[in-house]
Amino acid sequence: MNTLPDENGxxxxxxxxxxxxxxEEELAKVAAAYMEVRNDPVFLMEMExxxxxxxxxxxxxxxxxxxxALQGGAQIYCKRxxxxxxxxxxxxxxxxxxxxxxxxxxxxxxxxxxxGQHGVxxxxxxxxxxxxxxxxxxxVDIAKEHPNVIRMQLLGANVVPVTFGQKTLKEAVDSAFExxxxxxxxxxxxxxxxxxxxxxxxxVRDFQTVVGLEARQQIQEQAFRQPDAVVACVGGGSNAIGxxxxxxxxxxxxxxxxxxxxxxxxxxxxAATITHGSDGVIHGFNTLLLTDEDGEIAPVYxxxxxxxxxxxxxxxAYLHSIGRVNYVVANDSEALEAFYTLSKSDGIIxxxxxxxxxxxxxxxxxxxxxxxxxxINLSGxxxxxxxxxxxxxxxxx
Ligand SMILES: *Cc1c(COP(=O)(O)O)cnc(C)c1O
Numbered sequence: 001m002n003t004l005p006d007e008n009g010x011x012x013x014x015x016x017x018x019x020x021x022x023x024e025e026e027l028a029k030v031a032a033a034y035m036e037v038r039n040d041p042v043f044l045m046e047m048e049x050x051x052x053x054x055x056x057x058x059x060x061x062x063x064x065x066x067x068x069a070l071q072g073g074a075q076i077y078c079k080r081x082x083x084x085x086x087x088x089x090x091x092x093x094x095x096x097x098x099x100x101x102x103x104x105x106x107x108x109x110x111x112x113x114x115x116g117q118h119g120v121x122x123x124x125x126x127x128x129x130x131x132x133x134x135x136x137x138x139x140v141d142i143a144k145e146h147p148n149v150i151r152m153q154l155l156g157a158n159v160v161p162v163t164f165g166q167k168t169l170k171e172a173v174d175s176a177f178e179x180x181x182x183x184x185x186x187x188x189x190x191x192x193x194x195x196x197x198x199x200x201x202x203x204v205r206d207f208q209t210v211v212g213l214e215a216r217q218q219i220q221e222q223a224f225r226q227p228d229a230v231v232a233c234v235g236g237g238s239n240a241i242g243x244x245x246x247x248x249x250x251x252x253x254x255x256x257x258x259x260x261x262x263x264x265x266x267x268x269x270x271a272a273t274i275t276h277g278s279d280g281v282i283h284g285f286n287t288l289l290l291t292d293e294d295g296e297i298a299p300v301y302x303x304x305x306x307x308x309x310x311x312x313x314x315x316x317a318y319l320h321s322i323g324r325v326n327y328v329v330a331n332d333s334e335a336l337e338a339f340y341t342l343s344k345s346d347g348i349i350x351x352x353x354x355x356x357x358x359x360x361x362x363x364x365x366x367x368x369x370x371x372x373x374x375x376i377n378l379s380g381x382x383x384x385x386x387x388x389x390x391x392x393x394x395x396x397x
Pocket of ligand 1: 088089090117192193194233234235236237238239240306307351353354379380381
């Protein structure tokens with residue numbers, strides 16, 4: 001299973017690289033360089049040293065006694081990416097990408113950000129590893145996500161406001177790519193999820209696999225067995241592919257990718273790409289997409305800003321097509337209930353993104369016997385969400 005993608009970056013019929021020729025050539029070079037460092041002990045040792053002494057890895061696996069007792073079924077455990085430095089899993093691939101940039105002799109990294117989570121993670125890795133960082137962000141998002149803009153600036157990143165079109169994520173991607181096409185000799189583009197043209201989906205997957213490899217060992221030590229089910233939320237799909245990768249070859253481990261059902265199943269009310277999408281090309285790769293009747297990329301909505309992407313990583317589209325992973329939906333109100341419940345049941349305030357995985361695991365646990373084990377990837381902590389949740393919905397029951 002981990003032999004994918006093929007040399008052109010395809011997972012079955014999904015993935016590949018659809019780019020202007022100058023970037024096509026540059027990314028072929030990046031892919032070739034990555035294939036070398038991928039098994040280079042010096043590169044891997046440097047990454048491990050950073051994971052251990054800077055990020056705080058391995059992150060623990062926690063048995064959620066409170067949540068397990070409330071559901072009255074399977075034992076629920078979670079992998080604590082909320083305890084990774086910066087409070088989410090994104091730093092795992094940002095550290096890998098910045099290390100690769102340095103290996104390629106680049107002095108700068110560039111990316112877009114929507115709500116700012118990817119920008120903060122990349123700015124963190126860039127600060128630690130001593131490279132310049134430029135983050136493109138729509139003006140609308142800059143106004144909405146003030147604390148993350150401040151964080152990026154404190155971390156030394158140059159935040160470039162994007163002032164055309166809707167002034168949000170899509171234009172930020174276009175703007176960052178334009179700059180990259182001009183500055184590729186000194187700069188590496190660092191994508192924020194397991195998406196984009198080859199080799200990004202493969203690289204981000206590999207850098208996130210540490211989550212699954214650690215969890216496999218930890219769950220064995222604590223539960224004396226492998227999980228019966230692994231559950232993760234899916235935006236672009238990096239945290240999910242990171243934990244799934246370690247279990248793909250275990251036929252008796254059921255895998256669940258939880259998409260955001262938002263406020264309904266009409267186009268524009270959710271971001272459940274695999275559940276409702278169809279084949280198409282976005283941001284340089286072929287995948288499942290949410291489009292309107294004219295074939296234009298549809299607006300998406302969900303309570304958790306980190307999950308509202310109209311495409312999905314190509315490996316997820318592939319795993320769906322072969323039936324290896326079950327892609328399911330949790331809607332806004334289920335995620336919100338899970339957010340409040342886990343905070344009180346076990347003293348962990350989850351990110352609203354991660355709360356989608358918790359919500360589905362809560363339902364699943366009830367259908368399974370108490371000797372069974374569910375492992376959730378708790379992709380991040382909810383500190384960033386508390387003001388919004390409490391102002392909009394109150395403190396919960
Ligand atoms: C960005 C983010 C996600 C969604 O991204 P994936 O690439 O699908 O993992 C999920 N959880 C948290 C906490 C995030 O910050």
